[in-house]
Every structure is written in structure tokens, then in C-alpha cells.
Amino acid sequence: MSAATVSNALSGKGRVSAEMVEKIRATAAELGYVPSQAGRALRTGRTGVIGLVLPDIANPLFPQIAQAIELAASSSGYGVLIADSRGDVSTQTKAIERLIDRDVDGLVIVPRRGTRVADVGCPVAVIDTPSTPGNTVAADHWGGGQQIAEHLKALGHRRVLIIGNNPASNVQNDRAGGIRSVFGQGLHTDTLWIEPLEKVSGKGCPLGLAGKVAEGYTAFACISDLHALRALTELQRAGINVPEKASVTGFDDLIWSPVITPALTTARMDMTEIAAIAVAALVKAIRERDPFDPEIGAPVTAEKSKVPMHLVVRQSAAAPPALQPVHTTATAATSVTEGGHQS
Amino acid sequence: MSAATVSNALSGKGRVSAEMVEKIRATAAELGYVPSQAGRALRTGRTGVIGLVLPDIANPLFPQIAQAIELAASSSGYGVLIADSRGDVSTQTKAIERLIDRDVDGLVIVPRRGTRVADVGCPVAVIDTPSTPGNTVAADHWGGGQQIAEHLKALGHRRVLIIGNNPASNVQNDRAGGIRSVFGQGLHTDTLWIEPLEKVSGKGCPLGLAGKVAEGYTAFACISDLHALRALTELQRAGINVPEKASVTGFDDLIWSPVITPALTTARMDMTEIAAIAVAALVKAIRERDPFDPEIGAPVTAEKSKVPMHLVVRQSAAAPPALQPVHTTATAATSVTEGGHQS
DNA sequence: CTGAAAGCGCTTACAG
């Protein structure tokens, strides 16, 4: 039989009798025949591969993202090519170019620190935060912040320190903004922007949290579990019991969050759904596009662009009673440092 | 001019005059011409893409590995397609098949829990541990264990608890074996295999380390920073100061290890070199192979297959004097739990 | 319903 018939039978494009399709399918399976991607790509202009670009591949969130994108992509018949830029913007631009040069059909970009998504000659799905222009889909970081704040508020906390590391990040600002929006009503929050990880010398870099406890802060709402881990260990080291004397919360539910002592209360993104929406929107744009027309790319849009975050409660001791509400009376400030027993 | 000349000029395959090459290069750059991978792949039988297979993509080591492999591969002109198997063996087999079906030129596999690398129709580089048959290149996990042990020994530790989570893992056994080989000489070690992460309920899962301290253990040599983190926070929570009352060490230098309090002493793999060697060996095998001959794949070999680990010392308090050597006298056992002040 | 033909863009012998 002819190659054309085989092609039509395997792709189910019709115009082939049912029995022929059956016979061809069986023979193909028996021979282990798989159509060559190269031939198909050359003919159709589509490679069936999308690129995944993360400006900071060293981010501990990367496994979650990569896993979710890979699952969503392979479910739609796409492969995932990764590109790394090691935090550097020019390297990132080159990385994107390499992906384009490899004829990816589309790109999923998780930008940090303001990636330019212009001039890319293929559809692009952007995963950032709903308040960022051009965002395709993302977790509701603001809403996640609100959930964290409601939880802390219900525990009796009245003075909360928000800890982030990048005031230029939309994601971080939305998370912090969500927290403040709940605590802003007569209660007290302050924000501590700490050194980014890369700049930390290596021999630790204390955040001075014992002092913050002395000032009356009873909760540390960290913008990432990574910061929460720094906060938690520093507090523990200072002899301040968590969660009895101070609460620590994070974001992202990183892999170790459930297994440390005490386990972290955190807000988790539904990366599976986010990835599914991003890939679906991307695939739709790819299919609608003329593959031989090298137009300028613009971020694709999805119907649902904001995915709720899930609060995961693992620490839940009430705030130290003596400290509520503290910023009017400074009385309790000394009592909380008493627990310290550094040697 | 003809396509053949352009092809020869751009690939530098010679038989083109220098001035012609110059002119063609300039014009290509000006037009932004990039040869189509699809056409090339169809003609040469090579896609210029390698697959990266990790049985457990959620592993926090993944960013390090992916970054290193991506760098090495792109330096050699290769793209990296990722495949995930979410810890499941059958999913992993399918993931490998998908990569093969996409005509990858070769595979880099980081096996966990005994991956079968047989019957793969392309060259494969295996990154496991030097003592595993078929390993292409890996960190010297045994030697890393020895370095950790020497460090602990020099600090005066005489009773060390090794903590791992997978007795079936060659990597973990080599690390533990290296530690034991140093402490085996008259000193005491024991090994605690803890629940794998996936099986932990979520509300924490204490390892009972306070009890181990009471038994006279002064150091906890964890097979991964992930376990070290569990150990450290549990000890801190129990009021046992680290490193004064007990030392905690890890492996892998995961991203948070330098920034927690106290920072972790750990043994780091040189993933950059490992990746470079693995990719170089793989690329060599790919180039030597007839791309149209679908032979059975066997792991490729590299000249240098064992890369030293680097000890990163960040905690260095001496062992509690009263506890050396402890397993002959149980006197000090009670004094170390006194520090506990859980509420 | 099935098959013969054209052509996607490249590279590699081969001829000039």
C-alpha cells in the first residue's frame, strides 16, 4: 500500500476504509513503526516541541514547574526543551534564541525580574502573576497572601513582619500586598526585604529576627518557604519556640516544608492546573497559526487566568496572649527574648 | 549562489573560497538566517537533541543537574528535552520511549532505584555512582562520605548516626559506606533509615533524635541536605543546640544550605564537571555512531568516571567534651537532654 | 477509497 494511505490511516485524517485503517494500525504496532518527527516537521512546519524558559532555573520551585509543564505538554503530544539563563538577562535572551532556532512551536516563560517577551517569533504563554500585563495564567498570589493573613489573624496575631527578597518582583509584591490588605485594617505589618540568596556570603546571614520579636512581632509571613526556612532556623537558634512564641509561614509548599520541625504553614500554587491552562492556551495558538508565517509573537491569553492558591496549615499555635495587641503597649517585648539560650 | 555552497560555507566543511565564506556568513547574519533543524535532521539522521531522564524530577537536586546538563549540552550545540516519570518505573519507561520517538540522539539518565538502561536504541550516559556497573561518570560518593567523616572525627566526634532514607540506593550506600570506613576503626556508627519523603503524612514525622542524643550520639551525618534539614530542625525544636551539642552534616549543598542557621556543613558534587564529562562522552558516541543504524544502546564510557566531592564546612564546633568517647561510659547521656525546653 | 506526485530544507557525493 502507499505511503499516503499509511499516513492518512495513522493520523486518522479519514478517506481510508475502516478495515484498511485497522490493518495498517496493527502492522505499524507490530513493526514498532513511529513516524519520523524530522520528516513531519519538515513537511508541516511544526516540531511538536515547546520550550520552557525559566530565568532562574536554580529556583527550588523549578522541579514543581518543570514536572507540571512536562506532564501537560506530553499529554498534548508535545515535548519540552529546557533553556537556562542562570539568572542573567543576556544569557536568557540567547537561551530563548536557541530555542527559536530549534524551531520550537511555542514557549512557556516564567519570568522573574522583568523578562521581555517581545519579538519572539512564536506563541508564548507567560506564567507570572495576574496583575502583570501580558500574563497568560498564574496563581492568585494576592489571594494567597490574603489566606495566609486571615490564618494569622485568626490565630490572634496583630503584628506581622512580611519577609521577601525582591521588591521588584510582581509575584512578591502581590503576595505581600494580599497580606497587607487583610492586616491593614488597624493592625500592624512591616516588610523586611532581605539579601537575595546569591549575595549571601555562605556563612549565614542573620535577619535579626530575635530583635523583631523583642519589638513585638509575633508572626513572620515569608514570601517563600525558602525565606521561611531561614526565619524558622534563625528563631530556633535564638531559642524562640515556633510556633508557641512566634509563627512562621511561607509560600509554595517546597519539598521539605512538610518534613521539618515544626512543619511549615504555607500557600501552595496549583501548578498542575496552571501548567494545564498555559499549555492548552499555547497549543491552541500554535494550531491556529500558520507555521510558515514568521509573525511577531505576543503572549497568548487563556479564559481562566487566575488560579486560587491553597492554604496548607501545619503550624497553628495561637499568638502569645501577652503580645496582643502589642504596638500600643511595649510591655511584653522583653519577655519573649528570655527563651534565648545561645552559648 | 547555490544552496550547496551556502551549506558548505556555513558548516565550514571546506571546498569554498575564503572570500565566498566571508560573504555568505555576512549575508546570513544580516538576514538572520538559521539553518532549519528539521531539514538537517531529515538529511543527517541527527536531531541535535539529547534527552534528560530523571526518575524523580521532584528531587531538590534537579535544578543543579538540569542546569549543568543544559549548559554542557548547549555548549556542544545540543538541546535538552526533559522527561519526567514521577517516580514510577512504568511511567519512566514510557517517558524514555517518548524521547526515543522524538529522535533524540542520546540520553542522559540519572537513575534512582534501579533503572533499566537496556534496549534503548541510542547512546546513553548514566550518572549514578562509581560503584554501579554501567555508570558513565559520577561524583565520588564514597570519598565524599570519607571527607564528611574525617571532618567529624577531627572535631572529636566518636559516636555518629548516619541518616538515609533508601537502603536500596547505591548512592546512599556509598555515601554511608564512606563514612563508616573512617569511623569503623574502633569508633561507633549506626545507621537510621527514615521514611521516604513521599510517605510522610504531612504533619511532621519525628526521627527521635533527642533520644539518640541521650544515647550519646553527638553527630548526625545525613545522606542528603534534605535529611539534614529534618534533623537540624528537630534538634533545634528539642532545644538541642547545633553545633554545640550536636553536629549535623548533609550532602549536595542544596540551595538553602548556606542560608539556614546554623548553615550546613555538606559535601558538594561538582555537577558542572560531571555534566561536562557525561555530555562529552555521549556526544562522542553519537558522532561515532551511524545514525541510520538502530542498534541496541549500551551505556557509554568516559575516561574519567569519578569526580571528587568538595567538603563545604560551615558548622565547626567541637564535639561536647563530656561525650568523647561515650559508648564505653554512659555518664554524659543525661546531661545533653537538659537543654530541651519544649513547651 | 486508494495511489502517484510534489515539495518541505537540508547535506552529500559527484560532475564541471
Place this chain on the structure above:
DNA sequence: CTGAAAGCGCTTACAG
């Protein structure tokens, strides 16, 4: 040193 030709494996009109 340069160019014309063939062909990698596929899919898509088109003809039968």
C-alpha cells in the same frame, strides 16, 4: 572552487 542533482520521511492536494 562552485553548482546541479538526489534523497532523507513525511503530508497534502490532486487524479484515478
